[in-house]
Amino acid sequence: MTTDGRATPRAGVEVRLENLTRKYATTTALDRLTLTLAPGELVALLGPSGCGKTTALRLLAGLEQADSGHVVIAGKDVTNVPANRRNIGMVFQAYSLFPHMSARQNVEFGMQLQHVGAAERRERAREVLDLVGLGPHMDKFAHQLSGGQQQRVALARALAIKPKVLLLDEPLSALDAKVRARLRDEIRRVQLEVGITTLFVTHDQEEALAIADRVGVMQSGHLEQLGPPTEIYSRPATPFVAEFVGLTNRIKGDVRGGAVTVRGTRIPLVDPDVTDGPATALVRPEAVSLASNGEMEDGPLVGTVIAVAFLGAMSRVTVDLGDTIVLAQMATSAASDTPAGTKVRLALRPDPVLIQREEPAATAP
Amino acid sequence: MSAAARPLEGGRRLSLSWIGAVPFFLYVGVFLLLPTAIIVGGSLLTPGGTLSLANFDGIDKPYMFKAFASSIAISSVSAVVGAFVGALLAYAVVTGKPDGILRRSVMSAAGVLAQFGGVTLTFAFIATIGTVGFVYVFLQQHGIDIYPNGHVWLYDLPGLTLIYMYFQIPLMVLVFAPALDGIRPQWREATDSLGGGTWHYWRYIAGPLLFPSFLGCTLLLFANAFSAYATASALLTQGGVILPLQIQALLTSETGSSQPGYAKALALAMIVIVLVVMALYTLLQRRTAHWLR
Numbered sequence: 001m002t003t004d005g006r007a008t009p010r011a012g013v014e015v016r017l018e019n020l021t022r023k024y025a026t027t028t029a030l031d032r033l034t035l036t037l038a039p040g041e042l043v044a045l046l047g048p049s050g051c052g053k054t055t056a057l058r059l060l061a062g063l064e065q066a067d068s069g070h071v072v073i074a075g076k077d078v079t080n081v082p083a084n085r086r087n088i089g090m091v092f093q094a095y096s097l098f099p100h101m102s103a104r105q106n107v108e109f110g111m112q113l114q115h116v117g118a119a120e121r122r123e124r125a126r127e128v129l130d131l132v133g134l135g136p137h138m139d140k141f142a143h144q145l146s147g148g149q150q151q152r153v154a155l156a157r158a159l160a161i162k163p164k165v166l167l168l169d170e171p172l173s174a175l176d177a178k179v180r181a182r183l184r185d186e187i188r189r190v191q192l193e194v195g196i197t198t199l200f201v202t203h204d205q206e207e208a209l210a211i212a213d214r215v216g217v218m219q220s221g222h223l224e225q226l227g228p229p230t231e232i233y234s235r236p237a238t239p240f241v242a243e244f245v246g247l248t249n250r251i252k253g254d255v256r257g258g259a260v261t262v263r264g265t266r267i268p269l270v271d272p273d274v275t276d277g278p279a280t281a282l283v284r285p286e287a288v289s290l291a292s293n294g295e296m297e298d299g300p301l302v303g304t305v306i307a308v309a310f311l312g313a314m315s316r317v318t319v320d321l322g323d324t325i326v327l328a329q330m331a332t333s334a335a336s337d338t339p340a341g342t343k344v345r346l347a348l349r350p351d352p353v354l355i356q357r358e359e360p361a362a363t364a365p
Numbered sequence: 366m367s368a369a370a371r372p373l374e375g376g377r378r379l380s381l382s383w384i385g386a387v388p389f390f391l392y393v394g395v396f397l398l399l400p401t402a403i404i405v406g407g408s409l410l411t412p413g414g415t416l417s418l419a420n421f422d423g424i425d426k427p428y429m430f431k432a433f434a435s436s437i438a439i440s441s442v443s444a445v446v447g448a449f450v451g452a453l454l455a456y457a458v459v460t461g462k463p464d465g466i467l468r469r470s471v472m473s474a475a476g477v478l479a480q481f482g483g484v485t486l487t488f489a490f491i492a493t494i495g496t497v498g499f500v501y502v503f504l505q506q507h508g509i510d511i512y513p514n515g516h517v518w519l520y521d522l523p524g525l526t527l528i529y530m531y532f533q534i535p536l537m538v539l540v541f542a543p544a545l546d547g548i549r550p551q552w553r554e555a556t557d558s559l560g561g562g563t564w565h566y567w568r569y570i571a572g573p574l575l576f577p578s579f580l581g582c583t584l585l586l587f588a589n590a591f592s593a594y595a596t597a598s599a600l601l602t603q604g605g606v607i608l609p610l611q612i613q614a615l616l617t618s619e620t621g622s623s624q625p626g627y628a629k630a631l632a633l634a635m636i637v638i639v640l641v642v643m644a645l646y647t648l649l650q651r652r653t654a655h656w657l658r
Contacts, residue, residue, distance in 0.1 A: 096551040110559035
């Protein structure tokens, strides 16, 4: 990885989306989106439904036409090039395998369209199916394969045509959690092995943070923030990113001199150049812990545990502080001593936080 | 505990949910199985009650062969034309908005028109393009004669084929639309992303996926026309042109020479043909069932 978090350039090509705008009737699905993917990089576009991430991918694939803006692949403007001449491999959400063809025939189909000879087709199909671990299943049909296996065939089919760019449109969303995690790692392994520039669209933050060199968080057709996963999580650029990626406590505080005082604890700000005054601090649950000592008398961070959610090695404790509810994430060993009903004192770790100001209430006419 | 179940020893329950299907089985028994059994029995028994194949002797007579051929021809033509036109209409409907007014209105109309037939349908055609029908008169007043040389084909096999089309096309829309619905847009987009165009999509993907279903639906239309009786009976005055009318003539002879055994033998031959066609239809539907669900 380079210092800015980008992957070391590999065999892929650079992809640029320049000021892409797409409107559907009165709705603007994509509003002047600009995004550059370095050669061999995997960028994940993350956002809620309707944020424009799939539209961006479809414009890059050529499956839709932009109202304005440009798509540039390997230095060539392909904005007006039809999808079937862009040489882009695509894996769809689900059920995209041709059901009347075996896995091998699915993989060979793209090469057949490229007029690759039968012997070479067969050989390359075997290679890519081996690459995704499905060599022994190459003669099975879609209905004979599990959901995860089908998506691996779809990945093999997309890679078999030796595309310049690989697009993945929520490829794991129809799979169960265990298969999803395994296939996610497999996609990353294959992508790194092939070295292909890849755009991965998902609404699953864990998936995006785990797989991508950089993550782009989108909202309402805009790119809110683009950066390495660690930066997106620990230094969100906007309140939307902070709240969409991971869980966030919204706690009222008071901004003074580049820091916010939250229930008696002074916490630095991600952006210290803000005016003083009341604000809502966005605090991650993992920045909230149980105080190891101190009296359990009333105080701003003393409250009652109302729920404990077991998450494996970690647990999430919900604490009622009287006027607000706060989530704290901690080791399960620590949380096990605080069943529901226990009175606890919380501590806030002084990690830099974002603040959100209340919109001024509209005055009545 | 479900109202339709009661506990048995060992905790097992006897499901009584089949009771709901009793009216259906009764209906099928009385109106399908019983008549079939009567036909099978009647065709294999002589008037004296002995088992014999004598009733089948007349099947190879030239006029009977001609009736078979006419029935098969009229059923084939109306099935093939109905299948193509119906498939195109179904495609136009399915590719529109799923809950759009076009789809809802066409599917509703198809549901009604597919069941339209008999005297009412025949009268509808006679009243429009019959020799005193208002469309015929209107066209004639404007110099267009749809019956050149005085040959009124409406009352002949071409006319019957045209009238059959009136319920064959809607039936095709009804039975073929689900197959078209099963075609996923991702397959088209996957073809595009792999470098294919419209021709490749239809040649290698949609065509092979839809063809078995199309063929199966065509066979269903064939069976539908082959077994139709009321429309032909109302339209054609000349008896015995097609097989169902031959059976009618043999059952209701006005000269007292009715041959119910022979009629039942012909009916059995028809049943066998329809069974073969329906078996092929089922095989083809089963082949595509897991492709297009």
